[in-house]
């Protein structure tokens with residue numbers, strides 16, 4: 298008899314780094330050449346930018362120290378007036394409203410629905426008077442991009458995509474991150490490409506790219522080590538502050554060998570997510586929102602809602618699921634959760650957003666590193682269903 302594998306899922310699980318990265322890092326250590334602008338050409342960061350732009354089919358990519366830095370620079374590249382309003386989803390990570398504040402702007406929070414996506418009526422109501430629309434594809438869930446692009450166009454408001462968790466996701470066959478004026482991605486460890494920390498901004502607009510390149514810290518003629526037209530750089534050199542959010546060659550050396558693995562990681566992430574979602578779906582107290590029509594996700598986690606469960610039962614469920622090995626947290630019920638907007642005490646004004654609050658109080662979050670095996674998915678499903686049945690037994694029918 299073989300033992301069933303224990304459920305294993307932790308927010309701290311990351312996927313292994315391919316051995317080619319160790320060789321690239323060893324080579325860098327031997328040369329000591331860690332600064333992106335020392336080499337005359339083809340430094341690891343430059344190559345990462347070239348390869349990432351090619352993989353996404355965008356004209357320009359600028360690698361930086363984090364996705365938050367990319368979001369900050371994206372907003373600054375639009376040259377917003379001090380105090381300009383920027384629409385963001387109320388369901389996002391605290392770093393997103395923080396980037397808006399850092400850029401000298403004011404975040405305006407739009408409601409999100411039980412499917413974790415932007416409420417388009419609330420976006421339409423709040424967009425007038427905003428200078429930018431920054432959509433976080435939170436946990437990789439894509440809002441209705443046809444409606445968002447249309448709304449942004451109609452109001453003449455630039456759209457920035459926070460695709461921190463969405464590398465590999467497509468919308469009607471188009472790559473997420475390429476639908477707006479700029480797209481920002483994260484290389485923090487729990488993302489599809491793991492650099493420990495890091496981020497990258499993509500755009501087809503040479504002037505936006507040039508502005509981001511200067512502000513990221515390409516002082517003097519270091520811009521010549523980017524793939525960027527000289528005319529665009531001539532317009533911006535010495536005209537903008539240097540915020541110095543550059544990426545180090547070490548990070549690029551770790552990230553680059555992972556790019557060819559992306560299609561396999563996306564396929565594994567989708568397979569794991571869909572297998573677990575299928576196991577949870579029949580449970581009357583659990584609901585896994587379906588993707589939108591047109592969305593092909595690249596999940597590195599799963600979210601599902603508790604249905605017909607009291608607050609006390611929800612807390613007991615999370616505790617019981619963790620005891621059984623499934624590292625589930627409930628966004629709105631775990632202490633200090635950085636994705637619960639009422640914890641963003643750094644904002645001057647935290648609005649009341651009842652729809653998003655209700656969702657966060659029942660929405661469960663579980664990381665699914667792409668290396669998770671079918672047996673582990675099975676064990677996670679057993680743990681989650683067992684935990685929910687322990688706290689809220691399914692109704693019994695018949696005599």
Ligand SMILES: Cc1ncc(COP(=O)(O)O)c(C=O)c1O
Nearest residue numbers: 363364365390392433461483485
């Ligand atoms: C939706 C979202 N946006 C932005 C970020 C910020 O990414 P980074 O840690 O690279 O700054 C995160 C981080 O996880 C995130 O979840």
